[in-house]
Amino acid sequence: MMHDADQSWKTRQFRLSTLSGAIAFATAISGTAYAAEIEEVVVTAQKRAENLQEVPIAISAVTGENMKAMGIKNLTDLGKSTPGVEMNNDTPLQPTYNIRGIQTSDFTVGSDPAVAVYIDGVYNGRGAGAEVPLADIERVEVLKGPQGTLFGRNATGGAIHIITRKPQADDTTELNITAGNYGRQSVDLLVNRQLSDNLYGRITASTNRRDSFADNLAGDFTAGNQDTQTYRASLLWEPTPDTEVLWRAEYGVMDQGSALRSSIVPTLQAMDGGSDVFEDYALDTPTIEDRDSFGTSLTITSDFDNFTFTSITAFSKFDAHLQQDEDGTANPDYMFGSANFDEQEQFSQEFRLNGATDTLKWTLGLSYSQEKLEHLTDAYFTSGSLESFAVYEGLKGNPEAFGIPQSVFDQMTTTEKEDLAAQIRSTMAAGGIPAMPEGAAVSTFVYDLLVQSGQADALLQQLGAPSGVTASMLDRNQMIAQLMAGIAPWVMADIPWTESVFNTGDYRSAAIYGDFTWSLTDRMDLTIGARYTADEKDFTIESSYQNTLPIALAGGAVDLIGPDGSVIGQLPIPAVPSCDTAASAPCIPAERFGMAFNNNGIADLYQELDDSWSDISGRIVLDYRWNDEIMTYVSLSEGFKAGGFNSFSAAEGIDPSFDQEDVTNLEIGLKSNLFDNRVQLNAAVYSYEYDNLQELDLVGKPIPNYYLRNADAEGQGMELEVVWAASDNLLIAGNYSHLETEYTRYQILEAAGETEEDSLVGEPRVGTPENKFNLMAEYNFELASGANVVLRGDYNWTDERVGTVDDPTRVVDDYQLLNLRLGWNSASDRYSAALWVQNATDEEIVGGYGGTGSAIGASPAWRYMPRMYGADFTVRF
Structure with a gap:
């Protein structure tokens, strides 16, 4: 369940006590085979x-x-x-x-x-x-x-690094079948054949299907289900004893509903008929997650007297379509959906030489890659959801206008503020309140935009206002009431509002690198490496006004306000309809007031951008083997990430490109195999400086948009992993990690309306728990028939973490996960079967908050899977 962020250690201690009734563990360990010692990986x-x-x-x-x-x-x-x-x-x-x-x-x-x-x-x-x-x-x-x-x-x-299995010099077939609750069905077919004395082939076909774990209260489409198919083929040819040619290809199809994100705002949940993050949901935007992907590579490896040559040539491409409900509710006043369409092609080539002598191991390499891509983002709103956005923005900007003291509003959580905005919006939709009828929020928002852009003054001139009269002299509330003549009916009609941004990219990267390890003594090695990388990127962004506002005036006299705030006269305003509604009378063309969240005042946005970045990244490592069981090392390493471009918008004062990232990491580590290789103990302590990290955030006033900013951060932490072969039958393992991060510099986007109050200096990084703990135990025993039985459990506890960049106070609670498995292998190893359960205690765990829906006051959340159970069956022949 979702709780307050302030969780006591006592609560966490209680959660860990659940281990007392079960063997529980979870760890990334190396291998499951053991016989009183740990297998080498x-x-x-x-x-x-x-x-x-x-x-x-x-x-x-x-x-x-x-x-x-x-x-x-x-x-x-x-x-x-x-x-x-x-x-x-x-x-x-x-x-x-x-x-x-x-x-x-x-x-x-x-x-x-x-x-x-x-x-x-x-x-x-x-x-x-x-x-x-x-x-x-x-x-x-x-x-x-x-x-x-x-x-x-x-x-x-x-x-x-994911490494698939290569073809082997044997003839084997393996069929894996999985069935479980929520309609879970998975099948993996693996076929390996020796085609000749030096040619081997392998084919893998996999399908994975699962229904959604909840029902949609508002429509007949689903979200959160799975449906994927993957096909792999590989050929291994050994033309000589010293040469290996490996061809791989993979084709994948994904056709499923996208993420199940449900609103966390209580008022919206109630209006949706009782939707909940952990129960049934209510969405009005069909969710889609489609992808067709293909990749192939050719790896040639040749051994010579003093070195090994490796060539990896690869090509891949995919077409993807992701459509999501961003608000997590089916309330028509909060309709907000998005769709992303991607097409990508990538070619890469790497040449590598590896060699070794008695005192030197070395690697030299060259690499080149080119990526071409197209990306289209669509955002779906209605005029009603724009009103909800304007209400939420207005409430945050001036809560006292809604009868809420500023001091009280400041003490509210983000969810409480969103809920208050939803209550106000609901009251307006039900018949309005004297101070805020339907359409008033958008009218206020639009009028302020017209004044800021100077279009209000142009409108007054068109209406024949006397010389010297400007929009700043008009009574603001009366002018907002004038605009409602056109906007209020438009808001109540929930007119569709769609925006699109199109990007293309052509990215090239080339690098040369070398890495050398010298044996300074029989026990001490020194490694020095460096890579020079050069990146070039061409990028385009294209967007235009795709919607118009029905600007019309109700007519009547508007007060003129003097410098001292007193009424100094009145300006007669004729009733002027929009051209969209009454072409027979003098009208105001709505297209003059086109508006887009992406364009920032640029009617037809088209930019061709290009930039380049280069860097030398290096590492230096000193390791010492105290004996055959213990090795320690000290490492100083660097990482580099190329800069890039803001994909959504151009704004005055914001650089369309952003700087490259650089990370420098100092680490001290231990690796050991103790007690005749029955215990493996690894540890690392590290500290890093993170310069110009690229942070995506939804910012901007009065219209928010996504921008990438640069910031600096630092982190310090430690990791500990233990594996213990307690007996010939029992393996126990665990790991623990501790990490503290914080921003040390945070770029303020003044052009987007930010101030120093928006700085996150001193705050932790998003998505980073301070503590994480895993335990694992596996018991293996033989039956009288020679069959083998394996009992296994996985336990994980993860600390709380910041959930969103724009709101560091919104914290994802700590959680625990317990997975159990009972497996059986036949004496011939031909058959295997298992019963399993994941999230055995059916914990209600939030995976994350926020997203784009937070812009309109409808932040959703998504959850981890509820209790999942099923059975596996494997046959080999």
């Missing part, structure tokens, strides 16, 4: 195959078998159990990956993500193409801290 984090425990980088590596046991289906699931990592995504087409508090929340195409996602060594430039089903996966490596040297740009927070 090989990773490629340093562009060469190495034992995880010998790599001086903080890495969480999760094998495919372990992900299956933990019920992990995607990267969002993985983030819940990985220390220092948050992936709280309600939609796979707009994911956000947060490593150690570093993330980019921009859902547009003007910027790049701060966490690099790689699939089989190929970088995915857009988040909409990064979330792939984790079926037939060898492992996932999560590298924490800036990885600018080895993984290049856009790895300021870290890198996530």
Whole structure:
């Protein structure tokens, strides 16, 4: 449930006590096979195959078998159990990956993500193409801290590397079937064949379907369901003993409802018939999440006497359509929907040389990529929802005009303010109140805009006002009443209002890098690496006035106000209809008063922008092996993310492009295998400086819009991971992470109406819990028949965190998750079956608040899955 942000430690202690009745754990551990010692995991984090425990980088590596046991289906699931990592995504087409508090929340195409996602060594430039089903996966490596040297740009927070299984030299077929509540149906078919002495093939076909876990009270469409299909094919050819040619291809289809976001405003919930974040919902905008994606790559690896040559050539593309209900309610006075259409193509080429001698390991590389994209954003309103927006803006600007003392209003939470605005709006719609009839809020908003833009003075001249009379001399309330002649009927009719912004991009990036590890002694290594990156971007933004306001005047005398506030005369105003309603009389053409939230006064906005950024990112690492069991390291590393462009709007005083990001991270780490490899203990302590982070925020007065600003931040934290093979049958593991972040500089967008009061200096970063704790235990025993039984449990507790950038007081409560699994494997290993339950205690957990709906006072929230249960069955032949 949603509670106040101030949670006592006593409450958290009680939550942790739920472990006393069950074996509970959750951790990103390496492998599930154990026999009184922990299995070695090989990773490629340093562009060469190495034992995880010998790599001086903080890495969480999760094998495919372990992900299956933990019920992990995607990267969002993985983030819940990985220390220092948050992936709280309600939609796979707009994911956000947060490593150690570093993330980019921009859902547009003007910027790049701060966490690099790689699939089989190929970088995915857009988040909409990064979330792939984790079926037939060898492992996932999560590298924490800036990885600018080895993984290049856009790895300021870290890198996530998904490695799929390669074809093997055998003939195997595996069928995995999953069924569960809410209509859950998943099928994975894996076929591997040896086609000749040196040619092997592998095909994977996966489907995943699930119904929504709640009903729509307001329509026949659903939200929050799943429906994906993924097909992979790969060929491995070994023309010589020293050469390997690996071709991979993947095609994916997604066709489902988008995120289930429900209003948290009590008045709106009641008007929707009792909708609730944790019960049934009420949406009036059909939700759509469609994607067709294709990717292929060719990896050639050749071993020579002194080095290994690797070439990775890749091409990928996708078409995506994401449509969402932004207000989380079916109230027609709050109708607000959005749609994003994306087309992307990406080509990349990397050449790499790896070599090693007795005292030196080295890597040299060249890379180039080009990304071409188109992005269209549509926003859907009605004239009624514009009135709701104007009421909320008016209430925030002057609560005393609505009878609310400023001191009382200042003490309200954001949700309470939104609820008050909804009550006022409901009263207006029901018949109005003397001071605020229907349409008055938009009329007030429009009149102030006309005065600010100078159009009100032009209108007075058109009406024949005497020389010297300006809009500033007119009684404001009387002029607002004049405008209501046209606007009030328009508001009550809920006229559709749609706005569109179109972007194109052509991004090129080239880099050269080198990384060298010297063995200074038998126990001490020194690693020095550097990468030079050059980025060029061409970008366009296009928008125009697509809607008009029915400007009309009621007619009558309007008071003229003198400098001292007294009435100095009257100005006769003729009744003037809009041309849209009465062309037979003198009228005011509505197109003169076109308005768009994106254009900021520019009738036809079209900009062609280009910019370039370059950077040298480096790392220096000193590691020391105290003995065969313990290694420590000290690392100084840098990360770089290219700058970009504001995708939505041009505004005077706001630079259309923004600066690049830079992160410098100092880290001290420990990796150890103790007690004859029965205990694995890894730890890291780090501190980083984050310069020019790119922060997307909804700002602007009186019309809000999305802008990317630059800010600085810092973070300090620690991570601890423990794995203990307690016996031949019992494996116990856990991890803990602690992180403190804060803004140290925050760019104030004065052109968007911000003041120093809007600064977030000293506030923590969004989406970053201070503490995170996981436990894991797995018990494995044999039956008399030779079959094997595995009991497993996963437990996670995550601290509270700030939910939205624009409101640091809106906090997502701490939560706990408990997953349980009972598995059986036949003696022949041909058959496997399992019963499982996720969120076993059916916790009501909010994943996030806010979003664009907060602009009109209708902030929604989305929840984690309720209790999910089901069964898996696997047959191998």
